[in-house]
Amino acid sequence: MINAIWLILLVTxxxxxxxxxxxxxxxxxxxxGAKQGVVVCAGLLSIVVFWMGLMRVAEAAGLVQSLAKLIxxxxxxxxxxxxxxxxxxxxxxxxxxANMLGLGSAATPLGLKAMQQLxxxxxxxxxxxxxxxxxxxxxxxxxxxxxxTVIGLRLQYGSARPTEIVITTLLATFLATTTAVFxxxxxxxxxxxxxxxxx
Amino acid sequence: xxxVVQWFASWSLPLxxxxxxxxxxxxxxVPVYDTFIDGAKGGFGTVIKLLPHLVGMLVAVTVFRxxxxxxxxxxxLNPLLQPLGVPPEFLxxxxxxxxxxxxxxxxxxxxxxxxxxxxxxxxxxxxMQGASDTTLYVLTVYFGSVGIRKARYAVKVGLLxxxxxxxAALFVTHWIFG
Numbered sequence: 295m296i297n298a299i300w301l302i303l304l305v306t307x308x309x310x311x312x313x314x315x316x317x318x319x320x321x322x323x324x325x326x327g328a329k330q331g332v333v334v335c336a337g338l339l340s341i342v343v344f345w346m347g348l349m350r351v352a353e354a355a356g357l358v359q360s361l362a363k364l365i366x367x368x369x370x371x372x373x374x375x376x377x378x379x380x381x382x383x384x385x386x387x388x389x390x391x392a393n394m395l396g397l398g399s400a401a402t403p404l405g406l407k408a409m410q411q412l413x414x415x416x417x418x419x420x421x422x423x424x425x426x427x428x429x430x431x432x433x434x435x436x437x438x439x440x441x442x443t444v445i446g447l448r449l450q451y452g453s454a455r456p457t458e459i460v461i462t463t464l465l466a467t468f469l470a471t472t473t474a475v476f477x478x479x480x481x482x483x484x485x486x487x488x489x490x491x492x493x
Numbered sequence: 494x495x496x497v498v499q500w501f502a503s504w505s506l507p508l509x510x511x512x513x514x515x516x517x518x519x520x521x522x523v524p525v526y527d528t529f530i531d532g533a534k535g536g537f538g539t540v541i542k543l544l545p546h547l548v549g550m551l552v553a554v555t556v557f558r559x560x561x562x563x564x565x566x567x568x569x570l571n572p573l574l575q576p577l578g579v580p581p582e583f584l585x586x587x588x589x590x591x592x593x594x595x596x597x598x599x600x601x602x603x604x605x606x607x608x609x610x611x612x613x614x615x616x617x618x619x620x621m622q623g624a625s626d627t628t629l630y631v632l633t634v635y636f637g638s639v640g641i642r643k644a645r646y647a648v649k650v651g652l653l654x655x656x657x658x659x660x661a662a663l664f665v666t667h668w669i670f671g
Contacts, residue, residue, distance in 0.1 A: 299629070299648075300553050303592075307556035310565065319559050327555030331548030334595075335540060338634075343536035348513055350532020351525050355517030400509075405631075406539055406638050413639040421643035422636060427650065430635055434628040434651040436658060441623030447602060448619060453610035459619040462665045466624035469661035474654035481646035 338402070345403040349388070362387040372432070372475065373425045375415075382411035386429060393437040405433055428478050435474035436467045539638055546637035550629060554592050563588070578663060580614055582607075587621065591655040594627035617666045625658035 311320050352358050362369070362384040369376075369387050376383050385408035392401035408429055416423040422430070441463050448456035517523040557563055567584050574584060586600040601618040608614045628651035636644055 300549065303553035303557040306562050307553070307558075307560040310562040311556075311560035314561055316560070320556055323555040323559040324552050326559075327552035328548045330555065331551040332544065334551070335544045335547050338543070339537070339540045342540050343533045346536040346539070347529035347531075347533030348510065350535075351517050351523060351528045352513045353532075354523040354528050355513065355521040357513060357516065402634065403536065403539075405635055409635050409639050410539075413641075418643075420641060422641050422645050422647055426636070426641065427645060427647045430632060430647045431650045431654060433635065434626050434631045435654040436623065436625045438623050441619070443598075444601075444619045444623045447598075447605065448610040448615075451602070451605035451610045453615075455611070458611075459616055459623065462616065462620040462662070462669050463623035465665045465669075466620050466658060466661040469665070470624055470654055470658040473657035473661075474650060477650045477653050477657075478646075481650055485646060 342403045342406070345400050346407070349404060349407065352388075353384070358384045358388050361391055365390060372428055375423065375425050376412070377415075380411070380415065382408055382415065382425075385411055386425075389429070390432065390437065393433065401433070405429065424482060427482070428475070431474040431478040432471060435471040437471050438463060438467055542638050543634055546633040550592075550633050554596070554629075558589075558596070578667060580617070582614055583617055583621075586618055587659045590621065590625055590659070591628040591652055592630075594630055597622060597627075613666070613670060616670050617662060620666050621659060621662040624662050625655055628652055628655050 307323070308317075308320050311317050349358065365387045366383070369383060369390065373383070373386060376386070385404055389401055389404035389408050392404055409426065412423060412425050412429065413419065416426070441460070444459065444463070445456050448459070514525045514529070517528070518525045563585065566588065567581070570588075571581050571584060575581060579587070582604060586597050586604070589600060590597040601622050604614050604618045610616075610619065628648075632644065632648060632651055636642075636647075
């Protein structure tokens with residue numbers, strides 16, 4: 295599906311530009327898009343390097359493990375295929391906590407770490423495992439409790455009550471994440487019913 | 494209550510960054526700096542693996558937006574969505590949310606500037622931005638970093654979850670602030 299989306303975005307864009315007689319826009323958009331990819335990557339580099347370092351410290355101090363115990367029952371329910379004492383469970387729980395606290399910059403490196411550890415458990419290295427799909431579903435649906443960036447931007451634009459959206463965000467996130475978890479389970483069951491993955 | 498939340502929003506990160514190494518060093522006798530460097534080394538390889546994925550996806554998104562195709566899509570969908578309580582100004586943001594976090598953030602600031610952050614649109618945009626994540630980005634980055642090419646149903650679930658976020662944001666904002 296990602297192949298189809300990519301192709302559609304690219305080809306539709308070029309066709310529309312051609313029909314509008316603005317084909318020169320495409321060249322510029324390609325250059326800008328590619329440059330933005332490098333810029334996003336560079337921005338991510340600084341944050342990921344820092345958080346991976348800090349998380350190693352947290353791990354060495356046993357903090358990630360303590361946190362894991364706290365949200366463990368929920369994680370156990372969400373990720374039944376991950377063995378009880380596997381390090382992936384610790385990263386998954388840390389990723390969930392960072393997401394909940396609105397620490398988006400911390401959540402991504404933790405999620406990547408969890409992905410790497412889930413990959414160790416994955417028998418088909420080029421295909422997503424059940425747990426990987428769940429991790430993705432939860433991360434794409436937000437899970438934020440404190441949307442720090444949005445609050446900051448509202449403040450910047452002169453909002454009288456920049457934090458008033460916390461309650462609406464909380465409710466909307468809860469609905470969206472619950473839906474995502476439900477959909478994840480539903481499509482998994484459907485795949486199984488249809489005879490699983492065909493190579 | 495709001496003050497507590499605001500305090501939490503700005504203090505949580507610095508407190509965590511201060512607490513982790515302090516606790517590790519004083520209580521657990523961890524050599525904090527060496528451990529930090531050791532962990533940080535892993536970050537570089539992780540991010541470099543992402544570069545091709547990010548360049549590929551952002552090129553496609555930028556071409557789609559700059560060509561005017563995004564505008565047509567909005568014009569096409571508007572008559573269907575307006576009766577459902579979806580303001581036309583909100584549509585580009587809702588559509589862009591799944592494919593570009595910085596793009597939808599940019600539209601949100603546009604809305605703040607034009608209508609104010611405390612308008613219905615401003616609150617809706619804020620709620621939506623906070624209650625979802627950039628599915629295609631998360632998918633690209635998370636699966637790309639470990640070399641997953643067969644995403645199974647994950648794309649479908651991610652995009653449907655985004656739709657759920659939009660509907661939930663609309664419903665909740667109408668309900669609380671409407």
